[in-house]
Amino acid sequence: MEQTIVACGTPSAVSALAVIRLSGPRAIEIAGRIFRPVSGRELTSLPGYRASYGEFVSRGERIDEGIVLVLRAPKSYTGEDMAELSCHGNPSIAARLIAACVREGARPAAAGEFTRRAFENGKLDLAQAEAVAELIGAEGSAAASAALARRDGALSREIGEITDALSYAAAELAMWGDYPEEEDSPAVTREGLLCSLEAGRGRLSALCDGYHSGRMLQKGISVAIAGSPNVGKSTLMNRLCGRDRSIVTEIAGTTRDVVEDTVELDGVLLRLLDTAGIRPTGDAVEQIGVLRAKQAVETSDLVLFLLDRSRPFTGEERSLYELVKERPHLVLANKADLPAAKQSFPPPPSVDVEISAGTGEGMEELSRALRRTLGLRLTQDHCLIASERQYSCVHRSMRALDETISALREGVTLDAAGVLLDGAIGPLAELTGRQASEAVLEQVFSHFCVGK
Structure with a gap:
């Protein structure tokens, strides 16, 4: 069973409020063990998107007063049961609440673990997950707007459309290669294939060209x-x-x-x-x-x-x-x-x-x-890549597509072209996380703050 994790979702500094996040199968239960609601209604009986006011206690000692927000799976940030504890923004109070949660069975979250769980539970793809960190670190309103658009899937949709077009071409090639004599095999022509691949190549090139703008x-x-x-x-x-x-x-x-x-x-x-x-x-x-x-x-x-x-x-x-x-x-x-x-x-x-x-x-x-x-591309959809990892994926896909196009023009057989085309599809699947390795995931989420 997945462990329940806990971390402070706000900076460790004196402020008006601090928010401690719990996520996992026992999140609401653990929150309920250190919370006494004024209403007397147990947190475990609350439906999702309900808040309760009361006081936080541990070992019989009153820690603070505050609010607990209950979020039920799958309609939460991580896709799991979650509880968010809002208390006064004194770092020592937040630390005592986290310690109380750990005593009740939670474990401290790793960097980016909340967002990683959102990715693993299908709430975000990898490009959207990266945009969460970009949104937090954005400097300037245009950067924040661009990151928010990526978080909402602008880049993922563009990559998805390109991937679908290339995958469709690869599937036609595979069917043609396996069943060339079948009447219902697709009519694959070298000219039609080149036209489709060059269109995809143009879209990848536009993404690469926008990388400098995205970084700036x-x-x-x-x-x-x-x-x-x-x-x-x-x-x-x-x-x-x-x-x-x-x-x-x-x-x-x-x-x-x-x-x-x-x-x-x-x-x-x-x-x-x-x-x-x-x-x-x-x-x-x-x-x-x-x-x-x-x-x-x-x-x-x-x-x-x-x-x-x-x-x-x-x-x-x-x-x-x-x-x-x-x-x-x-x-x-x-x-x-x-x-x-x-x-x-x-x-x-x-x-x-x-x-x-x-x-x-x-x-x-x-x-x-x-x-x-x-020359900043401040487009409405903000379909820009802004990380070196994303740029590497798009650039590798474009190079593989260039090889496929060159081979077709030089007269390579269509089944051989299908093998080359697979090399263009793989990096795009890596960009969105559909085929990302554990090392890639560790690299991405290690840059997140602990509470996110």
């Missing part, structure tokens, strides 16, 4: 503000943050280190990096700042290369642009509120947006340019 949504986008000293990098940083995050003076070299902050753009988290002005310098401290600025440029997802349109473009800035142009970037001409210097910006680089970080001029245009440059 989940983890946030690093945006380095780079340029020579005194072009307005810190002023732009403060403008984007909506507060004085960086020190602003007219003294060149004020910023000596990378200053970081986060903002949201259309629900997408931007990790802004205000860097030191990049220039030759004999100051040892400033040299470290310049080195870190170059590292930020080389590792960020996007660079905002800032120029001062009120002064001529310099040779130093041209050298700096050679570093910047290798990265996704926007060229911003700052100080649009001042007269422009003659021939300020001979190509390269061409200016993408003119702004005034001081007055706010051009900031809406900058926001639009950021959206275009980042």
Whole structure:
């Protein structure tokens, strides 16, 4: 018989409430052993989705007052009987309640064990289970919306449709190979098969292409503000943050280190990096700042290369642009509120947006340019893959499908093509968990918090 597990589902910190979760065949019984309802009605007699108010006791000692919510299998998160104990959010109270549950026969849950039981009981597939952890860790409203869509099955449905189409083609090939003379065998043609496989390949390719967007949504986008000293990098940083995050003076070299902050753009988290002005310098401290600025440029997802349109473009800035142009970037001409210097910006680089970080001029245009440059696929269904495991599964399937298509074009027999096609179906079954190994499951659920 499956053991009953217990864990705190809320952070171990002082808060208004804490929730202790029990799941398993004895969940409601164990909760009832440490709970005295005001109504006098035993928890074991309650139907699902009913709550009871009372006090928690153990060994004759009153621990706290609170509420117990009863959930009956299979209509619960795990698909098992569950009880959720809500008490005051003092970590010592939560710990005493968990200890009381353990004394009554529960065992402490492992990381992600509640969600793993939901997976094993058919409440979620593996892609949906991963989305639970992504939803908890999402930074920014767009990331949360995308994770919630995956939790609701957007990715699983897309993978399911692709798998069904490939499986249907494989079944036709198998029947044709086993019974080529039967009148009711499907009429399999090389051209028709290629058309079907190429359609599936296109859908897999679209998922792979969206992986970068999915990762950026989940983890946030690093945006380095780079340029020579005194072009307005810190002023732009403060403008984007909506507060004085960086020190602003007219003294060149004020910023000596990378200053970081986060903002949201259309629900997408931007990790802004205000860097030191990049220039030759004999100051040892400033040299470290310049080195870190170059590292930020080389590792960020996007660079905002800032120029001062009120002064001529310099040779130093041209050298700096050679570093910047290798990265996704926007060229911003700052100080649009001042007269422009003659021939300020001979190509390269061409200016993408003119702004005034001081007055706010051009900031809406900058926001639009950021959206275009980042190229985020903020689709309504959020059918994006956001984990390396999922990307690996889709990519392996696509490679196997490429081999199948190439073999068909080169004249391989249709039964041999069926063997190759099986290699494209397997990784998709692994993605949703239909054929996932124990090692894969352990790897996925080990990243969950204990109470989930």
